[in-house]
Amino acid sequence: MNAVTKSRIPVALTIAGSDSGGGAGIQTDLRTFAFHCVHGTSAITCITAQNTLGVRRVDAIATEAVVAQIQAVVEDIGVQAAKTGMLLNQEIILAVAQQVEALQIQNLVVDPVMVSRTGAQLIDDDAVYTLCHALIPQAAIVTPNRYEAQIMSGLTIDSLDDMQAAAQIIHQKLGAKAVLVKGGGMEGKAHGVDIWFDGEQLSTLSTQLIDTKNTHGTGCTLSAAIAANLAKNYDIFTAVQQAKNYVTTALTYSLDIGQGQGPVGHFFPLLQNNN
Numbered sequence: 001m002n003a004v005t006k007s008r009i010p011v012a013l014t015i016a017g018s019d020s021g022g023g024a025g026i027q028t029d030l031r032t033f034a035f036h037c038v039h040g041t042s043a044i045t046c047i048t049a050q051n052t053l054g055v056r057r058v059d060a061i062a063t064e065a066v067v068a069q070i071q072a073v074v075e076d077i078g079v080q081a082a083k084t085g086m087l088l089n090q091e092i093i094l095a096v097a098q099q100v101e102a103l104q105i106q107n108l109v110v111d112p113v114m115v116s117r118t119g120a121q122l123i124d125d126d127a128v129y130t131l132c133h134a135l136i137p138q139a140a141i142v143t144p145n146r147y148e149a150q151i152m153s154g155l156t157i158d159s160l161d162d163m164q165a166a167a168q169i170i171h172q173k174l175g176a177k178a179v180l181v182k183g184g185g186m187e188g189k190a191h192g193v194d195i196w197f198d199g200e201q202l203s204t205l206s207t208q209l210i211d212t213k214n215t216h217g218t219g220c221t222l223s224a225a226i227a228a229n230l231a232k233n234y235d236i237f238t239a240v241q242q243a244k245n246y247v248t249t250a251l252t253y254s255l256d257i258g259q260g261q262g263p264v265g266h267f268f269p270l271l272q273n274n275n
């Protein structure tokens with residue numbers, strides 16, 4: 001009989017919604033964790049009926065069921081990092097914030113899913129308030145896109161200067177340890193450029209701009225990659241830099257599936273062995 005190899009592996013948790021099309025949400029998060037050699041665990045908050053053309057329907061999971069999933073994972077397996085994605089409503093957001101505090105979940109990445117890249121608001125104003133005041137203060141990093149950063153800072157964001165000002169206001173006002181304002185929804189020079197601020201260092205993160213319409217899941221992939229890197233004990237700035245590089249490569253390999261905006265591709269490390 002062969003001896004079993006006992007392997008220790010970092011563990012990350014995603015608290016997010018399901019995307020039936022497999023391009024965003026928990027499906028993308030778990031894939032991203034796996035391709036970082038991190039064991040992925042999940043607490044599902046809602047089920048979306050979604051494809052590359054858009055979201056057709058959203059059903060919330062009972063708040064007690066969301067809490068039970070988080071407790072089951074953390075109390076037995078333990079997690080070195082976690083990320084939140086689509087939390088959907090105020091009740092779920094509040095319950096998640098309470099669990100993060102009670103279970104002392106470290107290295108929390110909050111992707112404050114409120115507004116889609118096209119500018120459509122996905123959660124109501126009460127939910128936005130609770131996200132900003134109960135969950136984000138516990139975050140190691142919060143990663144708003146252009147429109148979320150506008151809501152959180154109160155600024156109109158049209159340029160890199162605006163993104164920098166917003167990052168500083170969000171840091172000061174909401175108390176996340178670090179802020180990354182993402183530029184996927186910007187035009188011109190700021191397109192695909194992100195702004196980092198941690199209270200001391202203001203940095204511009206840019207890679208090459210990838211010319212593709214298939215950008216579904218960029219935000220989820222980025223926040224999941226940051227969480228995976230934190231689970232591996234990278235310092236937060238390195239975790240973000242590496243995650244930004246990862247999303248850029250995943251965009252280069254994005255998938256031309258469906259009739260709309262296809263998802264970013266995670267399989268590139270396997271492709272050369274699959275032809």
Ligand SMILES: Nc1ncnc2c1ncn2[C@@H]1O[C@H](COP(=O)(O)OP(=O)(O)OP(=O)(O)O)[C@@H](O)[C@H]1O
Nearest residue numbers: 117145182183184185192193209210217218219220
């Ligand atoms: N065409 C592109 N080329 C290079 N990087 C990009 C491009 N589009 C988006 N990004 C990067 O992808 C990451 C996610 O940013 P984005 O602003 O798209 O987030 P989001 O709106 O939350 O995403 P999602 O579409 O998943 O909701 C950022 O690092 C951003 O700079």
Ligand SMILES: Cc1ncc(CO)c(N)n1
Nearest residue numbers: 017018019024025048086
């Ligand atoms: C489930 C889910 N989470 C996040 C997003 C944002 O990309 C989405 N479209 N769907």
